[in-house]
Amino acid sequence: DVKVTQSSRYLVKRTGEKVFLECVQDMDHENMFWYRQDPGLGLRLIYFSYDVKMKEKGDIPEGYSVSREKKERFSLILESASTNQTSMYLCATRNYGYTFGSGTRLTVV
């Protein structure tokens, strides 16, 4: 089975900090995705990547950037964290169906 690992389950950061959320997959999947999940809003796509060094904006990319230097790793970057970025962040890979990581619950204070 594919395993998707998100480096942190819980994070607390201060407003204005640069935040890195890491996601690593152990299969050779080309497609990786970052979503944020908020109550009542479901999952919203932030960015996705079809291959190394390739990235595409999702539905809510503002305030975020991504990095994919190696196939197995897809990083989400909050350049200057704000309180409205407090959320659950989910990473996924896709090979027909999605496989999700366990999520990172980020609180920005």
Add this chain to the structure above:
Amino acid sequence: AQSVTQPDIHITVSEGASLELRCNYSYGATPYLFWYVQSPGQGLQLLLKYFSGDTLVQGIKGFEAEFKRSQSSFNLRKPSVHWSDAAEYFCAVGPYNQGGKLIFGQGTELSVKP
């Protein structure tokens, strides 16, 4: 526009009762449909998926779903709910390929009464 609608935000059923969670979609191409379940504080786990063939598909944990093209629906069912089924359920639609993004519904939270 492509979208997924789960009309019920929250459902409560008694343990042992039957369950149906509704999902309607709007998608321009042939849809690849999914149901995922999320336990509190966890990521999403695939329950079942459908692309073609028999319109009634079986999944894990005793769940099944029925695809109805004429109604653009993919409702999830379970004959007898267990307390451990309390979770949030998400319906999703996307293209049938290895990549391509999935579009998710807003989710339905299921509570189970003893």
